[in-house]
Amino acid sequence: MPRVVVKTSSYDYKQLKPNIHSLLEEFVGSAVSPGKVIVIKPNFLAPATPESAILTNPFVVRAVVEYVLEKGAKPVIADSQAVGSFSRILKTGGFATALEGLDVEFREFRRSVLVDIGEPFGKIEMAADALEADVLINLPKLKTHCQMLLTLGVKNLFGCIVGLRKPEWHLRAGVDRDMFARLLVQIYAVVKPSVTILDGILAMQGQGPGRSGKPRELNVLMASDNALALDMAVCRMFGLGPDELPTNRMASKMGLVPEYHIEGQLPQIDDFRLPLMIPLVFGPRRFHKFLRKYVTQRPVVKAALCRSCGECSKYCPAKAITPEKNCVVFDYDKCIRCYCCIEVCPHGALETKDTLAGKAFRKMFKS
Numbered sequence: 001m002p003r004v005v006v007k008t009s010s011y012d013y014k015q016l017k018p019n020i021h022s023l024l025e026e027f028v029g030s031a032v033s034p035g036k037v038i039v040i041k042p043n044f045l046a047p048a049t050p051e052s053a054i055l056t057n058p059f060v061v062r063a064v065v066e067y068v069l070e071k072g073a074k075p076v077i078a079d080s081q082a083v084g085s086f087s088r089i090l091k092t093g094g095f096a097t098a099l100e101g102l103d104v105e106f107r108e109f110r111r112s113v114l115v116d117i118g119e120p121f122g123k124i125e126m127a128a129d130a131l132e133a134d135v136l137i138n139l140p141k142l143k144t145h146c147q148m149l150l151t152l153g154v155k156n157l158f159g160c161i162v163g164l165r166k167p168e169w170h171l172r173a174g175v176d177r178d179m180f181a182r183l184l185v186q187i188y189a190v191v192k193p194s195v196t197i198l199d200g201i202l203a204m205q206g207q208g209p210g211r212s213g214k215p216r217e218l219n220v221l222m223a224s225d226n227a228l229a230l231d232m233a234v235c236r237m238f239g240l241g242p243d244e245l246p247t248n249r250m251a252s253k254m255g256l257v258p259e260y261h262i263e264g265q266l267p268q269i270d271d272f273r274l275p276l277m278i279p280l281v282f283g284p285r286r287f288h289k290f291l292r293k294y295v296t297q298r299p300v301v302k303a304a305l306c307r308s309c310g311e312c313s314k315y316c317p318a319k320a321i322t323p324e325k326n327c328v329v330f331d332y333d334k335c336i337r338c339y340c341c342i343e344v345c346p347h348g349a350l351e352t353k354d355t356l357a358g359k360a361f362r363k364m365f366k367s
């Protein structure tokens, strides 16, 4: 039966390092050995400081790297960021400084291999480094996510889809929450990290996963060899039902939900602010285009915050955003309401807004 181990911790390195090392020893102690390649997969969404709680804390990553080095194995820190350059993430996120002097390789996931993750998705291109690692250590950040409620152990592995393939998958699956959840669960089932250690010391609540979310100290580290079990334990910590997280719900439908037990004291946090979930398309398929255009919330720009950096338009899978001199303009006929732009805007300048028809619909159907 999978175990979820819970520890109280701060980022004070004297406390953090032994906590991380004991979690690693429990779950991968015998697998991390001389000559092995250990791929460490943090959350590298976009360039962001540690205080913003968007990325896995650099000292959590350092503690893992030191453990791997002490065991004589080769640590590789790898991810495929959603926005910005990999080198900027290392600098802004404090990774370059925190890991200075350690014999570690930073590697952006670039090389992909075709892997059959099962119906209905079939073969998809995934990061070869993640799949070929002797041991994969998954290091998610505990954050809210306005499409998927929370981004935890399972969702963190979406980064194993390489670079620009991610928005393509958002385009294909991201407008249907259950389909997207299924994609995430199937990716997890194939990638299967050896251990997942969740950084919930400084978590994010509110409208995550980007800058619209708010940091919140929870002082929790959790680890498990089963990321689904870990995600379920987090939901229990917040008083959420087992089916409220879309990936848990989908895993349950697929018969993948594990029995698990918790070791350590799981805190009860009843006032964690969850995001207002962005409604996705609903109703009969033939009405989807109409509903998407007139009923679902639209991405809109807060002009005062927009710095015209162009990240949103680069990432938009539908090419629905045109950068203008001081702002951006949306083509709502093209926009598929995947909300990737909101996720990647580095300045928190985008939000969703109800249409009049959408407000009326939601009132009618209380959605």
Ligand code: SF4
Pocket: 301, 305, 306, 307, 308, 309, 310, 311, 312, 313, 323, 327, 328, 344, 345, 346, 347, 348, 349, 350
């Ligand atoms: S909305 Fe955000 S990502 Fe898009 S150009 Fe403005 S600041 Fe950049």
Ligand code: SF4
Pocket: 299, 315, 316, 317, 318, 319, 320, 321, 330, 334, 335, 336, 337, 338, 339, 340, 341, 342
């Ligand atoms: S404008 Fe935003 S929500 Fe619309 S398709 Fe582009 S990225 Fe998705």
